[in-house]
Amino acid sequence: MSTAILTGQPVPGSSLEGDLRSLGFDVRVAADAGDAETLLAAVPATQRVAIVDARFVGHLHALRLGLTDPRFPAAAVPGAVTVQPAARQALTRALARENSAAIGSVPARRPAASEQTDAATLTGSLTERITSALGADDVTVHRPELGTLVAAVPADPQSRNEARQAVAAVDDEAVRLRSAVKARDGFFTTHFISPYSRYIARWCARRGLTPNQVTTASLLTALIAAGCAATGTRGGFVAAGVLLIFSFVLDCTDGQLARYSLQYSTLGAWLDATFDRAKEYAYYAGLALGAARGGDDVWALALGAMILQTCRHVVDFAFNEANHDATANTSPTAALSDRLDSVGWTVWVRRMIVLPIGERWAMIAVLTAATTPRITFYALLVGCAFAATYTTAGRVLRSLTRRARRTDRAAQALADLADNGPLAGAVAGWRDRNPRIRLGSPVLLAAIGLVALGAALLTGNHWAAVAGAVVYAATSGPALSKPLKGALDWLIPPLFRAAEYITVLVLAAESRVNGALPAAFGLVAAVAYHHYDTVYRIRGDAGAPPHWLVRAIGGHEGRTLLVTVLAAVLAADGFTLALTALAGYVALLVLVESIRFWVSAHKGGAPAVHDEGEPA
Numbered sequence: 001m002s003t004a005i006l007t008g009q010p011v012p013g014s015s016l017e018g019d020l021r022s023l024g025f026d027v028r029v030a031a032d033a034g035d036a037e038t039l040l041a042a043v044p045a046t047q048r049v050a051i052v053d054a055r056f057v058g059h060l061h062a063l064r065l066g067l068t069d070p071r072f073p074a075a076a077v078p079g080a081v082t083v084q085p086a087a088r089q090a091l092t093r094a095l096a097r098e099n100s101a102a103i104g105s106v107p108a109r110r111p112a113a114s115e116q117t118d119a120a121t122l123t124g125s126l127t128e129r130i131t132s133a134l135g136a137d138d139v140t141v142h143r144p145e146l147g148t149l150v151a152a153v154p155a156d157p158q159s160r161n162e163a164r165q166a167v168a169a170v171d172d173e174a175v176r177l178r179s180a181v182k183a184r185d186g187f188f189t190t191h192f193i194s195p196y197s198r199y200i201a202r203w204c205a206r207r208g209l210t211p212n213q214v215t216t217a218s219l220l221t222a223l224i225a226a227g228c229a230a231t232g233t234r235g236g237f238v239a240a241g242v243l244l245i246f247s248f249v250l251d252c253t254d255g256q257l258a259r260y261s262l263q264y265s266t267l268g269a270w271l272d273a274t275f276d277r278a279k280e281y282a283y284y285a286g287l288a289l290g291a292a293r294g295g296d297d298v299w300a301l302a303l304g305a306m307i308l309q310t311c312r313h314v315v316d317f318a319f320n321e322a323n324h325d326a327t328a329n330t331s332p333t334a335a336l337s338d339r340l341d342s343v344g345w346t347v348w349v350r351r352m353i354v355l356p357i358g359e360r361w362a363m364i365a366v367l368t369a370a371t372t373p374r375i376t377f378y379a380l381l382v383g384c385a386f387a388a389t390y391t392t393a394g395r396v397l398r399s400l401t402r403r404a405r406r407t408d409r410a411a412q413a414l415a416d417l418a419d420n421g422p423l424a425g426a427v428a429g430w431r432d433r434n435p436r437i438r439l440g441s442p443v444l445l446a447a448i449g450l451v452a453l454g455a456a457l458l459t460g461n462h463w464a465a466v467a468g469a470v471v472y473a474a475t476s477g478p479a480l481s482k483p484l485k486g487a488l489d490w491l492i493p494p495l496f497r498a499a500e501y502i503t504v505l506v507l508a509a510e511s512r513v514n515g516a517l518p519a520a521f522g523l524v525a526a527v528a529y530h531h532y533d534t535v536y537r538i539r540g541d542a543g544a545p546p547h548w549l550v551r552a553i554g555g556h557e558g559r560t561l562l563v564t565v566l567a568a569v570l571a572a573d574g575f576t577l578a579l580t581a582l583a584g585y586v587a588l589l590v591l592v593e594s595i596r597f598w599v600s601a602h603k604g605g606a607p608a609v610h611d612e613g614e615p616a
Helices: 016-022 033-042 060-067 085-105 113-123 126-136 157-168 172-179 187-206 211-230 234-261 266-293 299-322 332-341 344-353 357-370 373-401 408-418 422-433 442-458 462-479 489-511 516-539 547-552 555-569 572-603
Strands: 002-007 025-030 048-053 074-077 080-083
Touching: 002 016, 002 033, 016 025, 016 048, 016 060, 025 033, 033 085, 048 060, 048 085, 048 126, 060 074, 060 080, 060 172, 074 085, 074 126, 080 085, 080 126, 085 126, 172 187, 172 234, 187 234, 187 344, 187 357, 211 234, 211 266, 234 266, 234 357, 266 299, 266 357, 266 373, 266 516, 266 572, 299 373, 299 408, 299 489, 299 516, 344 373, 357 373, 373 489, 408 489, 408 516, 422 462, 422 555, 442 462, 442 489, 462 489, 462 555, 489 516, 489 555, 489 572, 516 572, 547 572, 555 572
Parallel strands: 002 025, 002 048
Antiparallel strands: 048 080, 074 080
């Protein structure tokens, strides 16, 4: 429940009180700041409170945007201001100051009945003064972009009439539907999904469905699609393609429903992000199973596609975190990109060539229905490889040509994304005790470790791979021995991801036994989930996963070394069994801790988040 306090004398014929109740507010009326302060004190501290000028004229959706968005501790539109429990004390102080000022400037008596019409004049622009006071009290007040929506506090009958005419001239439901669509999205999503998925979102909202329920329906649909692909029949492949597209429609709908009804939550953002990855990678597994039924082993291609896609995402995450709050961006590459975005057709071309989720899933769905899993994976690998090269090259150029100062927060985020374990920590500790030893830049150390490991894997000798993994672990620690504030230090997390995942792929492929590559697929999927979970915690300002979890699953260097040792000491069948056991162990730990964290954060009232970001 939320409470709205109307200040001033309600205007005859106004629907404001009814509008506030339709938004879920318990409405109380205050004649002045003193009454508002008294009513506020009676509202439980766990409730959201809104102060609304009784003279307010505007669209219902303007009030909804200003008063019900859960992402902000305080928000305001002209004539209305709201605070969540975290900012209640600041609101109480603001009202107390208003009340003290009123007592010092006007007679300390309640207006007589004949003077009630002037109550609104006595309070003046109380909501605007409260909004300013909140800002002065270090409370960030969000002011939503209203566009053509009206929100005003008319001072006289003529102004009120003009405001009402302006309200009647704009269809706020049409505005609400348009704003439900993500502002920046891919070509396929914008032109082939959103024109009708927004109406599905409205249908869901009117029936009381939540974004989390739609997200879950999208996951179930994708899992059924993966099951259809696993049948290995042409009919199953066709059904899989159709269901994958329908799953994507629901995936768009959940976000549009969240924007339409402002149902944002920490748990919802996590479910939306993790389910997207689970759906896509489960579908890869379904395709591989279906191909196996037809006598074609494409598990290596499925695992390669998952590795490539995950590393692409880590590049995106690491670059964005490194530059999240960087200052003095003077990159000419960024300036060129901005100029290209000013030309209409180049915007869509540049969004399509990075193969975002809409284009990628459409391509997978069509190729699944019309061709074979092998052709589908070949096309996916080529497309994602080109997209990864394009985006990474552009970001490297931006980093080399910009003069920026990166913050401690950015450096810590990159260190958390690196996922260093106890072995790397021990080496880093030795490096700290010997500061006179200079080992070069962090990204150079990471690259040296990756090259040494890669060269060892190419020999085909398992003990050489163990030696390469030792070198890799030894360079991982010093790479993080100082803050990651260099121009290219954001490359360290994706280099570490590539090293670990490719090691698992190569050693599983070399074992040449049935089940090794599926077990490797499961292990990489479990570890990738841990890395995605780290990203979403950082994005939600919740910090990295606990140190005990990182130590328990070994860190990237520990897992890489362990896999190489297992490949060297075990027979092929034993290695497959060991990979399966390791995958189960990692999955159990990271899933239990992740679910515990996100559910407790949601129940504990963590601030709601909603990441528009880049198309995934």
